[in-house]
Amino acid sequence: MESVNPAELAEYLDSVRITGQVATPRQDNLKHMRLFLEGNENLEFGVELTRRWTYDDVFDLMHERVGTSPDRSHTEGQDTIDAGTCVAALDRFADRLGASVRRNDRILFATGHPAGLLPVHAAFARAAAAAGATVVEVAEGRRFGAGDIRQVFGVLVWHQHGGLMHTHLPEPMRLSIDTLAREGIGMPDLVVADHGWAGHAASSGLPTIGFADCNDPGLFVSEAQGQLEVAVPLDDNVCPGLYDPLIAYVLERAGLPPA
Known part of the structure; x- marks a missing residue:
C-alpha cells in the first residue's frame, strides 16, 4: 500500500466515517457522559x-479531545469526531508503539470490539513481533461470567457461546493481569487495547495506549x-477493511513492517 500523508489520511477517515459525521448519534454521546459519571x-x-469530574468537565473534554460539538x-442528531485530532493522536500512538518495539518490549494486545478492531490490533501485534517485540500470551480458557478469555492472532478477546463478544467491562483485563501474576509471568511493558481492557490496564499502572469512540468518555478522562x-x-466499529489505511499509516510512522 502506498504511503499516506496526514492530510490524505484525515480526508480518507472522514470519507468512510471513521471520523467526521460518524454513526453514533449525539443523544447517545450525551447519555454516555452522564452514565460514565x-x-x-x-x-x-x-x-x-483521581479528582471530581462534573458533566460540564466531561462535555468540554470530549469536544477538546474528540471533536464532538x-x-x-x-442534544439530538448528528455528532462528529475531528479527523485532525484523530490523526494527531495516531501520531502519538505510533511513536509510543514504535519506541516500545525498538526496546524489544513485551506488549499485550486486547480488544472489546472484535467485529471492528480485532484486525487492527492483530496487524500491530504481527508487525511488533516481526520487529523483535514479544507479544504477551495469557493462558486461554480463564472463565469470566458465561464466557472465557481467548487469544486470537495475538489479541486477547472475550469469548461466549462460540462467538467473540463485544464488551466494555474491565473484568477480562483484570482476570488477564491476575493470570499473569499467578503464573509468575512479568507484566507487559505496554498494553495496546480499547474499552475496559484499556481502562483497567491504565488504572492498574500499566503503560497503555488505545482507541475510543465518541460515546466512550471514560478513556479520554483516563x-x-x-x-x-x-x-x-x-x-471503533466500522467494517474492518476500512481501517487498512490507518493501519498502514501507524506502521509506517512507527517504523514497523507493513501488515
Whole structure:
C-alpha cells in the first residue's frame, strides 16, 4: 500500500466515517457522559477517578479531545469526531508503539470490539513481533461470567457461546493481569487495547495506549488524568477493511513492517 500523508489520511477517515459525521448519534454521546459519571458498569471501563469530574468537565473534554460539538443546545442528531485530532493522536500512538518495539518490549494486545478492531490490533501485534517485540500470551480458557478469555492472532478477546463478544467491562483485563501474576509471568511493558481492557490496564499502572469512540468518555478522562498515555478518537466499529489505511499509516510512522 502506498504511503499516506496526514492530510490524505484525515480526508480518507472522514470519507468512510471513521471520523467526521460518524454513526453514533449525539443523544447517545450525551447519555454516555452522564452514565460514565454515575459509574455505569458498561461505561466506567475500570477507570479510577483521581479528582471530581462534573458533566460540564466531561462535555468540554470530549469536544477538546474528540471533536464532538461544543453546542450544549445540540442534544439530538448528528455528532462528529475531528479527523485532525484523530490523526494527531495516531501520531502519538505510533511513536509510543514504535519506541516500545525498538526496546524489544513485551506488549499485550486486547480488544472489546472484535467485529471492528480485532484486525487492527492483530496487524500491530504481527508487525511488533516481526520487529523483535514479544507479544504477551495469557493462558486461554480463564472463565469470566458465561464466557472465557481467548487469544486470537495475538489479541486477547472475550469469548461466549462460540462467538467473540463485544464488551466494555474491565473484568477480562483484570482476570488477564491476575493470570499473569499467578503464573509468575512479568507484566507487559505496554498494553495496546480499547474499552475496559484499556481502562483497567491504565488504572492498574500499566503503560497503555488505545482507541475510543465518541460515546466512550471514560478513556479520554483516563488520558486527561495521566493514566492512559494515548486515546485515539475514532469510530471503533466500522467494517474492518476500512481501517487498512490507518493501519498502514501507524506502521509506517512507527517504523514497523507493513501488515
